[in-house]
Amino acid sequence: MTEIQLTIEGRKVKAKEGDTVLEAAQKAGIKIPTLCAHPALEPYGACRLCIVEIEGMRGYPTSCTTPAAEGMVVKTVSPEIIELRKNVIKLMLSGHTSPCFVCLHRESCEKYRPRSFKAGKVTRCVFCSNRDTCELRMLADEYEINDLEVPIIYKNLEVEQIDPFMDRDYNLCILCGRCARICEKIHEKGTIDFINRGKDARIGTAFNRPHTDTDCRFCGACVDICPTGAMSDRFAKWYGAPDWVQESTCVVCPLGCSLNFKIKDGKAIGASMSAFSREARICAIGRFVLPQLLNNPARRLSHQVRIEDGLIEASYKEAVERAAGILEAYRGDQFALIAHSGATREEIYILKKFTKEVMKSDNFALATANGDKLLIQPASVLDAINRGKIKALYSLGDFIDPISIEKLEAIIVADLFPSRLEKTADVFLAAAALAETDGTFLNSQGKVKTLKAAATPPENLFPDWKIVCDIAKKMGVSGFGFRTTGGILKEMKKRKAIDQEPPLSPEPSPLEHVDSLPQFYRGHRLSDLVCALEAFMPPEEIEKKKEREEAEETPFRIIEKIEIVPNTHMVTIQAPVIAQKCQPGQFVIAMVGRTSERIPYTISDFDRKSGTITLVTLELGRSSRELANTRAGEYLAHLTGPLGKPVDVKKYGTVVCAGGCYGVGAMLPIARAMKQAGNRVICIEEAASHYLLHWKDRLSANCDELVIVTKDGSEGLKGGVQEAIEMLIQRGEKIDQAYVIGCTFMMMLVSELAKKHGIPTQTAMNPLMLDGTGMCGACRVSVGEATKFACVDGPFLDGLKINWIELMQRQAAFKTEEIEAMPQEPVPMHEPGHACLTAKG
Amino acid sequence: MTQELQTVLQSYDRSRDSLIPILQDVQGKLGYISEDAVKGISEYLRVSQSSIYGVATFYTQFRFTRPGDHIVRVCQGTACHVRGGQRIMNEVVKYIGIKPGETTPDYKFSLERVACFGSCALSPIVVVDDIVYGRMTPQKTKQLLKEME
Numbered sequence A: 001m002t003e004i005q006l007t008i009e010g011r012k013v014k015a016k017e018g019d020t021v022l023e024a025a026q027k028a029g030i031k032i033p034t035l036c037a038h039p040a041l042e043p044y045g046a047c048r049l050c051i052v053e054i055e056g057m058r059g060y061p062t063s064c065t066t067p068a069a070e071g072m073v074v075k076t077v078s079p080e081i082i083e084l085r086k087n088v089i090k091l092m093l094s095g096h097t098s099p100c101f102v103c104l105h106r107e108s109c110e111k112y113r114p115r116s117f118k119a120g121k122v123t124r125c126v127f128c129s130n131r132d133t134c135e136l137r138m139l140a141d142e143y144e145i146n147d148l149e150v151p152i153i154y155k156n157l158e159v160e161q162i163d164p165f166m167d168r169d170y171n172l173c174i175l176c177g178r179c180a181r182i183c184e185k186i187h188e189k190g191t192i193d194f195i196n197r198g199k200d201a202r203i204g205t206a207f208n209r210p211h212t213d214t215d216c217r218f219c220g221a222c223v224d225i226c227p228t229g230a231m232s233d234r235f236a237k238w239y240g241a242p243d244w245v246q247e248s249t250c251v252v253c254p255l256g257c258s259l260n261f262k263i264k265d266g267k268a269i270g271a272s273m274s275a276f277s278r279e280a281r282i283c284a285i286g287r288f289v290l291p292q293l294l295n296n297p298a299r300r301l302s303h304q305v306r307i308e309d310g311l312i313e314a315s316y317k318e319a320v321e322r323a324a325g326i327l328e329a330y331r332g333d334q335f336a337l338i339a340h341s342g343a344t345r346e347e348i349y350i351l352k353k354f355t356k357e358v359m360k361s362d363n364f365a366l367a368t369a370n371g372d373k374l375l376i377q378p379a380s381v382l383d384a385i386n387r388g389k390i391k392a393l394y395s396l397g398d399f400i401d402p403i404s405i406e407k408l409e410a411i412i413v414a415d416l417f418p419s420r421l422e423k424t425a426d427v428f429l430a431a432a433a434l435a436e437t438d439g440t441f442l443n444s445q446g447k448v449k450t451l452k453a454a455a456t457p458p459e460n461l462f463p464d465w466k467i468v469c470d471i472a473k474k475m476g477v478s479g480f481g482f483r484t485t486g487g488i489l490k491e492m493k494k495r496k497a498i499d500q501e502p503p504l505s506p507e508p509s510p511l512e513h514v515d516s517l518p519q520f521y522r523g524h525r526l527s528d529l530v531c532a533l534e535a536f537m538p539p540e541e542i543e544k545k546k547e548r549e550e551a552e553e554t555p556f557r558i559i560e561k562i563e564i565v566p567n568t569h570m571v572t573i574q575a576p577v578i579a580q581k582c583q584p585g586q587f588v589i590a591m592v593g594r595t596s597e598r599i600p601y602t603i604s605d606f607d608r609k610s611g612t613i614t615l616v617t618l619e620l621g622r623s624s625r626e627l628a629n630t631r632a633g634e635y636l637a638h639l640t641g642p643l644g645k646p647v648d649v650k651k652y653g654t655v656v657c658a659g660g661c662y663g664v665g666a667m668l669p670i671a672r673a674m675k676q677a678g679n680r681v682i683c684i685e686e687a688a689s690h691y692l693l694h695w696k697d698r699l700s701a702n703c704d705e706l707v708i709v710t711k712d713g714s715e716g717l718k719g720g721v722q723e724a725i726e727m728l729i730q731r732g733e734k735i736d737q738a739y740v741i742g743c744t745f746m747m748m749l750v751s752e753l754a755k756k757h758g759i760p761t762q763t764a765m766n767p768l769m770l771d772g773t774g775m776c777g778a779c780r781v782s783v784g785e786a787t788k789f790a791c792v793d794g795p796f797l798d799g800l801k802i803n804w805i806e807l808m809q810r811q812a813a814f815k816t817e818e819i820e821a822m823p824q825e826p827v828p829m830h831e832p833g834h835a836c837l838t839a840k841g
Numbered sequence B: 001m002t003q004e005l006q007t008v009l010q011s012y013d014r015s016r017d018s019l020i021p022i023l024q025d026v027q028g029k030l031g032y033i034s035e036d037a038v039k040g041i042s043e044y045l046r047v048s049q050s051s052i053y054g055v056a057t058f059y060t061q062f063r064f065t066r067p068g069d070h071i072v073r074v075c076q077g078t079a080c081h082v083r084g085g086q087r088i089m090n091e092v093v094k095y096i097g098i099k100p101g102e103t104t105p106d107y108k109f110s111l112e113r114v115a116c117f118g119s120c121a122l123s124p125i126v127v128v129d130d131i132v133y134g135r136m137t138p139q140k141t142k143q144l145l146k147e148m149e
């Protein structure tokens, strides 16, 4: 290839013939801003950011499309170029959700709100998950754009959350076309392209179909190449930019694709192709499901051993000792080990060696998935189990059915997720896997692929090879003292024990169509663990799954579900026993789906006659979103209650009940009871603005006076509950008792005021509680000298004595867990809400 | 793929340049560009469905829903408007029960709004299946539609 020389910014620069001016500049380390250009894509020339001046050429050519030529003299900066680029950026920002660029308070906003809000719709940068990595934002900052002569237009296109894994908000799209071009490059026939014209031009599918109705393979390339927040990975998005990226291998199916794990705080929050090319493509499992398996809410994070007829948590050491002790008694042919095809070569070797040399058995089997079937090979092992010849099993997953389980005397399970086998196990060892382990993998093309341990496994969890080595050592057998997988590989080489036979390729390939995605990992149905996969299941399968789940659960039916004001949802549930027993101030613990978190909700109302209770929740984060997305006629997976101490209902004199957000509902039963007890009751309802006020009529009907206070003064007093109480005091009201329910911040401010005026004040500690039994300790609160548990001693605790500062700090520590827990199921358009089957019961 | 579509496709080169002529031909024969047609063209030309849809939506001449047997256009241009075009539109909307841009469920009528048909001298006008009816009233329009059922 001929070399050419040109002058860029007065520097002599060498380039290859065929390079563009942009490439020549980049090679010489001279930066030219770009947006539509991408190293993986052909030159396009749409955004006009990369304009330069070239001697002898008229105007401002785009460097990304202009071929470099011998002797060219190029200028990349000049006042005119800068001005033009600024205008290009401003025009883009005008059609974008850009208020943050021109905001006067941007600096302090970013200081106090370092993380974006997990909003449903992005209306400005502070609501955008892409904020940390946005190329548009970086350019706007680089060009110091802080005012726009052009108006900001919100296109108001519906946010597309209808598909699994990917959210698309074309209100943020700057029409760079990278997504459409990469899709076409990787898949030959692209799924998305520019559609419509003029001001309606946008990216979309044919006939605006959801991606599930197109040939989209859910490879995520479009998401990964988008410079803005228009396309995002629903699971990974709120974590922000990864700290680093590690190339490794997906072992879910025999293709063993290379992929890059995105690591943040030691967690694999995402994965993507190792390059933007057809050769490097991966399927939806590799791209989206792997991270969700590792961070799955159902994942078992502790080891367990059996006592009498239950499993209890045990340390790793105890579990290994117990396993070793049990296995001692089953040496010989009465032992079998079933591994899985996603194990590394080193693991398979060590598991075989363990079977042979420690257990003196030939019964080593491998479970592989073939479409929707699981195969155990050799078949003789399963056969021997069924004939009762095998009495002890070591299993690396959920492979055998209850009839076979019945035949076994001893079961050791090393796995990540619960299963039927795990329920009957004598020892359960929680394993580290996938992005948490290293080793090598022989894929179906006969290539040896490398796995790199990139993510930190949960505390005290170890990979399968280590677990087995530790058991062997405990059983007093030598030859298992490996410290790394490298050591195992060395021994494999020395013993010439390397399997050369590649596994069969999955046919048809999961890379071609979502219908042929792998369905199992370690015998677990992936769609049971990652509910978004249901979108790819045929309707009959979903029906079957629903039946399976319904057979298992005692449901709590949702009678009514409405969004009272934006983000505030009221859910009325059939729960006769709770409705019968509950008292004002008590709460319930609800689990929306079987894999959901257990979350406390104050009982906002109850009706003993109809046997219903009503909960009010503010949609903020995962659990509340799940509850908010339920619909009448659906069922909650579980409901426990009533819990906590009721408020002390008696005659005080004048009682103030104050609440904001979720607390408005929660104060209703208290106000009603206090009124019935003969008190003069004043209710204070606080909201940010008039359009968030609700239940005014219900409250009015149960108190002597309702005081409305809004942050923006749009209705009632201006301010918060504090201001309302001040007002009451000023007009000479003597308050004998106050109940305050709302966010921690509000309750803290009110308590400070109450202290000053000596008003006995009870504050609701609901925002803290997790398990409702005092066992988890998450709801510890320092009240004066004592430590109280909000869920047992509360929810109402003495606001005047609470150590609020400590409390606020502890709550901030939960931030990451909250992101982890964001729901991943697609939300249909134009529908009030939806939650996937797994989350239903 | 329908026989009709197949015949259309086979008379063109398998090249991207044929795309617009094919789309025009399909619309001429079918009256609109159906999802099936896009799928068929995609297979024939080896061009993605989204690109075909993208091209087709770029040109305003293409429509993507099956039109009614009769296309009713009510002019809302200035001249027609001042002479009661809006009242005619209201009457039509009431009578056939659909809004402009829609087609009746029995595919009898499609309703469209046009901005000046260039026949202002005859305003207000209604155009049905390309025949211009001038000096219309809500009553006369209703009568006209009734006759077509």
Ligand code: SF4
Pocket (backbone or CB within 6 Å): A179, A182, A183, A184, A187, A190, A191, A192, A211, A215, A216, A217, A218, A219, A220, A221, A222, A223
């Ligand atoms: S996920 Fe992959 S196949 Fe689907 S639109 Fe994006 S790039 Fe194309």
Ligand code: SF4
Pocket (backbone or CB within 6 Å): A172, A173, A174, A175, A176, A177, A178, A179, A180, A203, A222, A225, A226, A227, A228, A230, A231
């Ligand atoms: S969605 Fe993203 S990649 Fe696609 S055109 Fe818009 S900004 Fe560019």
Ligand code: SF4
Pocket (backbone or CB within 6 Å): A250, A251, A252, A253, A254, A255, A256, A257, A282, A283, A284, A285, A286, A287, A510, A511, A518
């Ligand atoms: S095809 Fe999918 S499941 Fe199989 S190895 Fe590649 S990314 Fe993993």
Ligand code: FES
Pocket (backbone or CB within 6 Å): A033, A034, A035, A036, A037, A044, A045, A046, A047, A048, A049, A050, A051, A062, A063, A064, A065
């Ligand atoms: S980067 Fe060159 S025109 Fe967009």
Ligand code: FES
Pocket (backbone or CB within 6 Å): B075, B076, B077, B078, B079, B080, B081, B115, B116, B117, B118, B119, B120, B123, B124, B125
């Ligand atoms: S305004 Fe109706 S034809 Fe001109």
